Amino acid sequence: MALLEVEDLRVAFGASTAVDGVSFSVPEGKVVGLVGESGCGKSVTSLAIMGLLPKGRGRKARQPVLAAASEPVGSGLKATAAAPQSIAASGGRSRGGADVNGRAVFDGTDLLSLAPAAMRRRRGKDLAMVFQDPLSSLNPVVPIGRQITEVLERHRGLKGDKASKEAANLLDRVGIPDPTRRLKEYPHQLSGGMRQRVLIAIAVACAPRLLIADEPTTALDVTIQAQILELLKDLVETEGTALLMITHDLGVVAGICDEVNVLYSGRVVESAPVRELFARPTHPYTIGLLGSIPRLDLPIHEPLTPIRGSIADVIRWHDGCAFAPRCDRVAAPCVEGEPALVGAVHAHRCVMAEEVA
Amino acid sequence: MLRYTVKRLLQLSVALLGLSLLLFAWFKALPGGPENRLLPENATDRQREALRAALGLDEPVWTQYGEFLGRIVRLDFGSSLSSGRPIATELAERLPATVELSLAAMLIAVGLGIPLGYLAAKRRGTWIDFGTVSGSLLGTCIPIFFLAAMLKVVFAQELGWLPTTFRLTAGADFTEVTGLRVFDGIITGEFDIAWDAVKHLILPAIALSSIPLAVIVRITRASVLDVVGEDYVRTADAKGLKPSTVRGRHVMRNAMLPIATIIGLLLGSLFAGAVLTESVFAFGGIGSFVYQATTERDYPALMGFILVIAVFYVVINLLVDLSYGLLDPRVRVRK
Numbered sequence: 001m002a003l004l005e006v007e008d009l010r011v012a013f014g015a016s017t018a019v020d021g022v023s024f025s026v027p028e029g030k031v032v033g034l035v036g037e038s039g040c041g042k043s044v045t046s047l048a049i050m051g052l053l054p055k056g057r058g059r060k061a062r063q064p065v066l067a068a069a070s071e072p073v074g075s076g077l078k079a080t081a082a083a084p085q086s087i088a089a090s091g092g093r094s095r096g097g098a099d100v101n102g103r104a105v106f107d108g109t110d111l112l113s114l115a116p117a118a119m120r121r122r123r124g125k126d127l128a129m130v131f132q133d134p135l136s137s138l139n140p141v142v143p144i145g146r147q148i149t150e151v152l153e154r155h156r157g158l159k160g161d162k163a164s165k166e167a168a169n170l171l172d173r174v175g176i177p178d179p180t181r182r183l184k185e186y187p188h189q190l191s192g193g194m195r196q197r198v199l200i201a202i203a204v205a206c207a208p209r210l211l212i213a214d215e216p217t218t219a220l221d222v223t224i225q226a227q228i229l230e231l232l233k234d235l236v237e238t239e240g241t242a243l244l245m246i247t248h249d250l251g252v253v254a255g256i257c258d259e260v261n262v263l264y265s266g267r268v269v270e271s272a273p274v275r276e277l278f279a280r281p282t283h284p285y286t287i288g289l290l291g292s293i294p295r296l297d298l299p300i301h302e303p304l305t306p307i308r309g310s311i312a313d314v315i316r317w318h319d320g321c322a323f324a325p326r327c328d329r330v331a332a333p334c335v336e337g338e339p340a341l342v343g344a345v346h347a348h349r350c351v352m353a354e355e356v357a
Numbered sequence: 358m359l360r361y362t363v364k365r366l367l368q369l370s371v372a373l374l375g376l377s378l379l380l381f382a383w384f385k386a387l388p389g390g391p392e393n394r395l396l397p398e399n400a401t402d403r404q405r406e407a408l409r410a411a412l413g414l415d416e417p418v419w420t421q422y423g424e425f426l427g428r429i430v431r432l433d434f435g436s437s438l439s440s441g442r443p444i445a446t447e448l449a450e451r452l453p454a455t456v457e458l459s460l461a462a463m464l465i466a467v468g469l470g471i472p473l474g475y476l477a478a479k480r481r482g483t484w485i486d487f488g489t490v491s492g493s494l495l496g497t498c499i500p501i502f503f504l505a506a507m508l509k510v511v512f513a514q515e516l517g518w519l520p521t522t523f524r525l526t527a528g529a530d531f532t533e534v535t536g537l538r539v540f541d542g543i544i545t546g547e548f549d550i551a552w553d554a555v556k557h558l559i560l561p562a563i564a565l566s567s568i569p570l571a572v573i574v575r576i577t578r579a580s581v582l583d584v585v586g587e588d589y590v591r592t593a594d595a596k597g598l599k600p601s602t603v604r605g606r607h608v609m610r611n612a613m614l615p616i617a618t619i620i621g622l623l624l625g626s627l628f629a630g631a632v633l634t635e636s637v638f639a640f641g642g643i644g645s646f647v648y649q650a651t652t653e654r655d656y657p658a659l660m661g662f663i664l665v666i667a668v669f670y671v672v673i674n675l676l677v678d679l680s681y682g683l684l685d686p687r688v689r690v691r692k
């Protein structure tokens with residue numbers, strides 16, 4: 001059994017579904033990627049695993065079937081394309097919390113059913129997270145040293161000088177020069193790359209077995225991005241930490257991941273070992289993603305082929321493939337019920353895949 | 358931090374100088390001028406000239422302003438036109454009462470307002486939130502004078518739980534140190550005096566605290582709601598910290614920035630409320646002094662009062678700015 005098994009994870013904000021039955025696993029010590037375009041549910045998935053979503057009213061995610069049923073019967077395709085209500089329109093970051101369903105089994109325990117206090121004891125210790133925007137993710141009025149020592153104090157019982165010394169060690173390990181002086185500084189006194197290093201130091205402070213990084217390089221300069229990726233790679237290799245790498249950048253996936261899960265509209269549409277995915281992409285969405293990145297091995301005039309349209313606002317997996325409105329290969333079977341995830345090592349969710357391959 | 362402090366001090370001196378100019382201009386522009394107040398109705402022009410010369414009113418304007426400034430710096434505000442006593446003495450005698458009352462009111466407002474505001478934010482959308490916000494609206498609506506009178510009638514006159522007037526029970530024998538009775542009672546070991554002073558303070562302080570309390574509740578609520586949505590609070594949660602740590606170190610420390618500013622501003626404005634409250638409870642602070650000065654057109658006394666209030670505002674502002682520097686490291690470094 002893998003270190004983390006996410007099974008049929010569903011997250012809804014009120015009536016809108018953000019994650020619609022995501023399943024994947026992160027084996028001990030491996031780097032697993034979660035890719036997909038903006039809004040497909042990557043961050044919500046990771047926050048759900050960490051137990052960091054605002055609490056909703058009920059445990060049952062409301063099925064989007066209700067919204068579909070009220071629509072005039074017609075071609076499923078049309079209904080999907082003309083989805084009238086969008087998650088964004090229904091309030092974006094709504095005040096109401098998230099209803100989370102499914103399982104996220106970490107080392108034998110389902111994190112989603114843990115009591116808040118029990119989850120707090122594991123968060124930051126057994127599983128930790130690095131966020132996208134390093135400036136806003138650090139407290140502006142607390143010295144960075146304190147922001148590191150507080151997690152050492154909480155989970156490792158280190159106090160005073162011992163904690164400070166360990167914090168300096170950690171800063172040193174993430175490549176921050178003159179760590180003892182830096183401990184007294186505030187986030188605004190550091191550069192973007194350094195801030196992300198501090199966040200990484202905080203995340204690895206208690207030697208977690210799973211590290212979740214949600215687009216850790218998106219807010220940084222290109223040269224810094226490479227350094228941060230290198231650092232993460234180095235840390236997880238030497239410590240044997242498993243890493244769930246969330247990104248929309250296939251370059252990052254190619255550079256660091258062992259396995260990849262491609263997410264589309266709240267579901268995994270393809271998952272495979274990283275070489276396999278790049279060699280034989282099967283799902284039209286994955287093929288589209290690969291076609292829309294510049295490649296060095298193609299003539300420079302070869303046009304990039306972007307995926308047309310944008311992510312469907314309402315998840316409509318139940319009455320057909322949610323990618324159908326944007327898919328070049330769409331055919332009648334695509335909108336006759338939910339496409340299932342088929343395959344084991346290399347799995348995909350496309351009814352036309354046999355023809356595609 | 359030192360540069361920051363010096364810069365603030367300079368800014369404040371400029372502000373004070375500007376204020377003195379305004380005051381001087383106001384004084385000059387008064388209808389009739391002060392000499393009318395001192396002369397009998399049927400005074401002759403010669404008498405008038407003589408008095409103007411005696412008061413220095415016939416000198417060039419800039420000389421007058423210079424002298425005016427000089428007197429202010431020496432704390433020589435002249436004598437009250439009604440009592441004839443030096444204004445500085447009158448103010449010095451009455452100021453401690455007002456300061457004590459204002460501080461007590463602020464203590465109530467802060468001590469109650471911040472927790473209530475936090476609770477309302479945490480329970481956003483529940484009846485607790487609704488009740489707190491409505492209550493604070495009510496607090497800003499009730500006129501202080503009315504509230505003070507109601508408190509006095511109910512708790513002092515009808516129920517008899519607390520004294521109706523003055524700062525101490527009549528005939529109490531106390532040692533005066535700073536003039537803040539509670540504080541003096543504690544440092545001199547006269548605890549019965551301190552307690553007596555507290556009992557006399559409660560009702561006026563509650564009346565005076567109503568507006569700052571309401572404001573602090575609402576600012577705290579808004580500020581906390583702002584901060585809990587910040588990424589760094591999510592980071593703190595991701596560390597698995599105890600809720601109390603997240604609340605204290607991560608939410609409140611950031612939420613305090615706007616609250617501190619408001620507290621400073623409110624402290625200055627308490628003096629205005631104190632005039633009314635003091636008159637209801639015969640508290641004997643500068644409130645009654647100002648009341649009298651206004652009704653009797655005692656301009657020198659009013660001027661002294663305004664200057665004292667201005668200095669208070671300025672000092673409080675300085676304290677707020679400095680505390681801001683302490684609370685927010687970003688301010689400290691930005692020159």
Ligand SMILES: Nc1ncnc2c1ncn2[C@@H]1O[C@H](COP(=O)(O)OP(=O)(O)OP(=O)(O)O)[C@@H](O)[C@H]1O
Pocket residue numbers: 013017018036037038039040041042043044045087088091092093094095248
């Ligand atoms: N607090 C919330 N309330 C309501 N809807 C939300 C909330 N958080 C996220 N969503 C919605 O859930 C969907 C998935 O969002 P998510 O943040 O997981 O996307 P993402 O894949 O991380 O995208 P990005 O690459 O932009 O970070 C989006 O449509 C978003 O609008």
Ligand code: SF4
Pocket residue numbers: 283284285321322323324325327328329330331334339349350351352353
């Ligand atoms: S199921 Fe049909 S619409 Fe969906 S990706 Fe496959 S071919 Fe395209």
Ligand SMILES: [Mg+2]
Pocket residue numbers: 042043044214215
């Ligand atoms: Mg995201």
